[in-house]
Amino acid sequence: MDVVLDNTDLQILERMQANARISNADLARELNMAPSAVLERVKKLEQKKVIQGYTTQINPATVQQKLLAFIFIRSSEGFTCSSNTAQALAAIPEVQEVHHIAGEDCYLIKVRTADSSSLMNLMRQQLQKIPNIASTKTTIVLETVKEQQQLVIPKI
Amino acid sequence: MDVVLDNTDLQILERMQANARISNADLARELNMAPSAVLERVKKLEQKKVIQGYTTQINPATVQQKLLAFIFIRSSEGFTCSSNTAQALAAIPEVQEVHHIAGEDCYLIKVRTADSSSLMNLMRQQLQKIPNIASTKTTIVLETVKEQQQLVIPKI
C-alpha cells in the first residue's frame, strides 16, 4: 500500500510540479532517458495517485476574485464535528479549502469571492444554512505575498 | 491595464484549470475552433499573466509531507509589518503561503512539513531568526477535507 519513489520519480515530480506542461521529450532530455521510459513512469505516478492532477494557475483578480478570507468555524456545543458539516462546506464552490483543525475551533476554510459584499452574501446564504454551526471568525487577507501549492520535493 | 476576457477565454481557462495538460487539439475540438486560434489565445493569456503557470498536484503524503499547519505571526509592538518580514517568511521553502491579514495579527502563513518535529525545527531554526516577530500562534490541521486552488470561473 505504501508508495515507493526512487530518485528518478522525484526528479520527474519536481520538474512537473514547476511546469505541468513540460513536454515529455524535454523531460526525457533533462533526465537523459528515452521518452518512452519517462512516459511510462509518469503514467504510473498518475495510476498510483502520486500525481493527483494538473492545474493552471490563474491570476484571481483577472477573473473577478479580489477577496480572500480565512474563516474559522466552530460547531455547536454538544455536536461533534460531523463530516456532514465538512461536506456541506466543501460543496460551496467559493470554498477552496476545508481543514479540520485541532483546538476548540472545528474547521478552517479558505474562501475566495469577488469582493466583501459577495463574501457577506455567501456567509448569509450558504454558511448560515449549514446546521450546527455555532460561530464563525473571519480573517480578511489584505495582501498575499506568496501563494504556491508547490511542495518541497525531497532529495535522495 | 485592465485585462478584458471574453467568453471564449473563460471557457479556455475553465478547461485548462481543470486539466492543464489538455491538448490544444482537444481544447479546439471542444470549443469548435481551429487549433491555431486556440493556441493564439492561450499564448496571449500567458503574456497577459492571466495564466501564471501550470502545476502538477502531488499527493503530499507520498513525498513525506504529512503535516500541515497555519501559523499566525504577530510583529513586535512599535514595528509596523515590514515587507522584510514577509519576504523572509516567503523565502522559506516549507512556507507555502504568506498572507498579510487584517486585525492585530500581521501575517498568516501556511506551512507543510514531514511531521511535527520538523515543524518544531523549522520554527526554532527559521522563524525565530526573523527579526521583529513577537509571537506565533500555530494551528495544526488534523485532516484536510478539500484543497483545490481552483477558482470559480465566471460565466458571461
Place this chain on the structure above:
DNA sequence: TTGCTTTCAGAATTTTATTCAGAAAAACAT
C-alpha cells in the same frame, strides 16, 4: 539456474504543436 517482473531503449506510427498566408469579422475613425 530458471522463471517472473520491472525498467529501459529504439524504431514505427499516430497525433499534436507550431507557423504562416490570407479570409472574415470586429472595431474604429471619418
Place this chain on the structure above:
DNA sequence: ATGTTTTTCTGAATAAAATTCTGAAAGCAA
C-alpha cells in the same frame, strides 16, 4: 454609412511530440 485598421479566425504545411510496440537488460525470488 463608408473606408481603414486591427483583431481574430480558418486551413494547409511542416516540424515536433506523444504513443505504441518489440525486445533487451537488470533485479528478484525460488
